[in-house]
Amino acid sequence: MITLAPKPLFTPLILAFRAWQARLPNGSTTHIAAPAKAAKQGFVSLVGAGPGSADLITLRGLERLQAADVVYYDRLADPALLKRARKTARLIYVGKAPGCHAMPQAQINALLVQSAQAGQQVVRLKCGDPGIFGRGAEEADAMNAAGVAWDIVPGVTSACAAAASARSFLTERGQTERLILATGHLRHDGAQDWTTTAQAGTTLACYMGVSQAASITQGLLGAGWPAACAVQVISKAQTREEQVFHCRLDRLEALCAQHPNLNPAILLIRWTLTDAASGVSPVHTIAVSA
Amino acid sequence: MITLAPKPLFTPLILAFRAWQARLPNGSTTHIAAPAKAAKQGFVSLVGAGPGSADLITLRGLERLQAADVVYYDRLADPALLKRARKTARLIYVGKAPGCHAMPQAQINALLVQSAQAGQQVVRLKCGDPGIFGRGAEEADAMNAAGVAWDIVPGVTSACAAAASARSFLTERGQTERLILATGHLRHDGAQDWTTTAQAGTTLACYMGVSQAASITQGLLGAGWPAACAVQVISKAQTREEQVFHCRLDRLEALCAQHPNLNPAILLIRWTLTDAASGVSPVHTIAVSA
Incomplete structure (x- = not known):
């Protein structure tokens, strides 16, 4: 049996980072674009997981992952990362193996929109960087068409x-x-x-x-x-x-x-x-x- | 006066991450190439700081930064990141503004080699990814010629x-x-x-x-x-x-x-x-x- 440390393991780090950041003087170059916080207002972050290893995600990416209500994840994102999501988060596999797609892209697009419209904080966890060979533009088009708020957390490309x-x-x-x-x-x-x-x-x-x-x-x-x-x-x-x-x-x-x-x-x-x-x-x- | 949270702020996160990682089963894809640990054996990590914002560094990059005895940093790396180095770490600016280089590349190369040969854990903190337009190859050549151990921690390119x-x-x-x-x-x-x-x-x-x-x-x-x-x-x-x-x-x-x-x-x-x-x-x- 696989025993893993409890899920909120990163929470102290994230809180500490937030606290430290909040104390930075104005004009600091440190900058986090926070997702929308209003009640019932969903938000989708296209998050670059980095390739291969869980410790190649960025701090910002990890923070988004830990705040997500639902995570749609790819085949190549390190499975260890999913352990860092909240215990109550829904983790949904939407990966594409060569010749074997779990789900057509149009369906992924629709799910992202539906989850956001249901008021959820959504992470679309993508291997590498979301902007390179990741079909993020198609997801963004669907979200724009539906009026769903979204952003990109860049990652380390393969x-x-x-x-x-x-x-x-x-x-x-x-x-x-x-x-x-x-x-x-x-x-x-x-x-x-x-x-x-x-x-x-x-x-x-x-x-x-x-x-x-x-x-x-x-x-x-x-x-x-x-x-x-x-x-x-x-x-x-x-x-x-x-x-x-x-x-x-x-x-x-x-x-x-x-x-x-x-x-x-x-x-x-x-x-x-x-x-x-x-x-x-x-x-x-x-x-x-x- | 600028008040910042104490420097070891990230340490709990890193320790937690390490503990969690150590408990992963064999065959997990999680993987960290650790720098050499032998006494007196120096090591240079070329670390991608990511661009612009401190929270765009990877977890691995942050860990290297926190373990460094000396940090050679560029002009465009977020200055807030330097606050995360150890209190005793030497922080040395080697940046290149257009038309105004703090230090010629050959001198940077020599410093990296000297620090490693003195047994230090060295971080060469580079904006973005160290492999793209960062002159890392020249530093690597110098380290190879001197027999200095080194690696690359990839980052988010600009x-x-x-x-x-x-x-x-x-x-x-x-x-x-x-x-x-x-x-x-x-x-x-x-x-x-x-x-x-x-x-x-x-x-x-x-x-x-x-x-x-x-x-x-x-x-x-x-x-x-x-x-x-x-x-x-x-x-x-x-x-x-x-x-x-x-x-x-x-x-x-x-x-x-x-x-x-x-x-x-x-x-x-x-x-x-x-x-x-x-x-x-x-x-x-x-x-x-x-």
């Missing part, structure tokens, strides 16, 4: 967490001065046009790319990315199961085929200015760790 | 925080499915090549772009971005002084000229698929708020 896991940097001055976040596939199975990504000095962070490794590799090589540019595959970043793999771009498909259980994973693909200046594609060691 | 302030989304399914993070100017005053950014379905988040508004606008228009595509300028995101401005791309320069005190700011420039499908550049209301 690319940042994955780079931290790999102890690497998404930009490096004089090497990679542009960062592109993209997904392996687009809405309605549209194909990414990789040609406009092709520029030395770029890091491409590809979300949900493992199952599309073949088409991504072909697309990038076809667009002019060097075959030997460095790739990191960070699987299950910031969890105890995280693994970091290194390869050249032209070995990415083989690497993903060799390790069938990489999802969720981030691909970091770097084409440095040094690569470009050398005139030839650099040769990296093909190292597959873990 | 683009995410700015979008949250504006209650907008960096990607929107079917509208903007690619996000580019870039800076207004490059190392050694090199110019950005904006041509490879030009694709419908893109959000461009431009860091440190206000002073370069003219060249960014000209570069993007020259590359084919629609003159009427929507721009948000988010100034001092997540602080009490935050302001959000809206304009068309071809009005960006005028807007920045009209408001001389926007820095630090993020420019969010969106070229949606709807813009592209409509065949003409959409006309947005030119609204300058606040």
Whole structure:
């Protein structure tokens, strides 16, 4: 049996933080946008849970979670976070596994609206940051249409967490001065046009790319990315199961085929200015760790 | 006189979090990479402070901050966070204001190495995420060369925080499915090549772009971005002084000229698929708020 500490564990910290904050002088840059407090007035916070690990949520995100009457949560948010919600909070799974959606997006949108209209404080707990590949805009459209008050609590997006896991940097001055976040596939199975990504000095962070490794590799090589540019595959970043793999771009498909259980994973693909200046594609060691 | 609550205010929260975490069953996805504990063994954590507001740091980041012997901090990290360090911690400002660097990067690198070699727990507190436009790679290179142990605690990057302030989304399914993070100017005053950014379905988040508004606008228009595509300028995101401005791309320069005190700011420039499908550049209301 799993024994967990009582739920109000964070409450002293939050209260202390609030007390400390209330004593800050005017003009301090500390700022919390509080949800509406009026009786019967519902409010929805789209909260970034951060990826993988419960301690990568922000203090503000944790506070919203602890104040929620109802929490709609995703597949990839750390389940440990849910233990921090109030004992009376309703916790509702609305996750989307590849090919297996618990609930259509329209239904999620409708539930958020209904809960808020019933006067509840609602947290929509999203893996990473709510603004990046999270379909938050669709939820916001539904709330705007219904006149429901809402806000966003930003979070650590998966690319940042994955780079931290790999102890690497998404930009490096004089090497990679542009960062592109993209997904392996687009809405309605549209194909990414990789040609406009092709520029030395770029890091491409590809979300949900493992199952599309073949088409991504072909697309990038076809667009002019060097075959030997460095790739990191960070699987299950910031969890105890995280693994970091290194390869050249032209070995990415083989690497993903060799390790069938990489999802969720981030691909970091770097084409440095040094690569470009050398005139030839650099040769990296093909190292597959873990 | 400014009265602040005593410094160990967060300690109960951190201890509670630790206790709770220690009781999690094996296989839980909760995971904290703890710094080295051996006596006299120094360790450097590059910690993302998040932008603007003290409550946008992660729980892990706060914990590192509270354990630090010495904190090297940037210009844009919320000063309120420094109050959460230990009373005995040395707090050293190493910020870089535009045209006014407190300290050259090489000296910062050397200080981090020296402090770790002296056996100290070091926090390098960086605005936003340490992996994005933070020169963390240079610090990491110096630490690797000296054999100093280090890690990264990821943070909320400014683009995410700015979008949250504006209650907008960096990607929107079917509208903007690619996000580019870039800076207004490059190392050694090199110019950005904006041509490879030009694709419908893109959000461009431009860091440190206000002073370069003219060249960014000209570069993007020259590359084919629609003159009427929507721009948000988010100034001092997540602080009490935050302001959000809206304009068309071809009005960006005028807007920045009209408001001389926007820095630090993020420019969010969106070229949606709807813009592209409509065949003409959409006309947005030119609204300058606040």
